Amino acid sequence: MMRAYVALGSNLGDSKQHVLEAIEALAALPGTQVMARSRIYRTPPWGKLDQPDFLNAVVALETALEPPALLDALLSIERAAGRERNGERWGPRTLDLDLLHVAGKTVNTERLTLPHPHIADRAFVLLPLHDVAPELDIPGQGKVVDLLQNVDVQGCNAL
Template identity: 80%
Template sequence: MMRAYVALGSNLGDSRQHLLDAMTALAALPHTQVVARSKLYRTPPWGVLDQPDFLNAVVALETELEPHALLDALLEIERNAGRLRNGERWGPRILDLDVLHMASVTVNSERLTLPHPHIADRAFVLLPLNDVAPDLNIPGQGKVLDLLRTVDTQGCTPLT
């Protein structure tokens, strides 16, 4: 079993329900269990600014799935939620799932880079990741808690 961290985001439709449904789907993956869930956070859009705020979260998984198999499972969960990948980056979406990090695994392929190359830049990832793994060291980037101190979290609020 490997520890994996998955980021979840949504800003179309019932975003809270999309994230909760995705967490249920992640827990149902074969040879996988959700071991921690962050709070949900309302965050301003990143990249394309003219769109609704996002809800974001992170889950920690224990999984036997290899990185590309996990990625394929995440893409299937997105499709089942109604996500259409039209090539637009950082735009509005029903559901976005990203593998952030897998313990002791480095991947640099056309389809997947691990650890995720933009973890250190994004408050919408670091805030929920800090909820589940503040002491996690992201190779080449630093400890989550330290990375969080370097990003602008203005406009990011936890939901109750």
């Protein structure tokens, strides 16, 4: 079993429901258990600013799934929630699931980079990640509690 951290986000449709249903779907994955979940945060869009605010959360999982299989499962959950990957980056979406970190695993392939290379830049990831693992040390980036001190959290609010 491995500890994995997954970020969840949504800004289309019933975003809160999309996030909650995704957490249930993660808990239903084979060999997987949700160990902790953050509060849900309302956050301003990142990257592409002319879109609705997002709802974001993070879950900590214990899973037997290796990172590529876990990524496939995340993409399947996104599709089931109506997510269409049309090549647009940072645009509006019903559901976005990002594999942030898997303890003891470093991956650098075309499909997946672990740990996620932009954790340290994003308040919408660090705030909920801090809820579940403030002392988590992200290899090459630092501890979540320290990284959070270096991002702008203005406009980010727990629901």
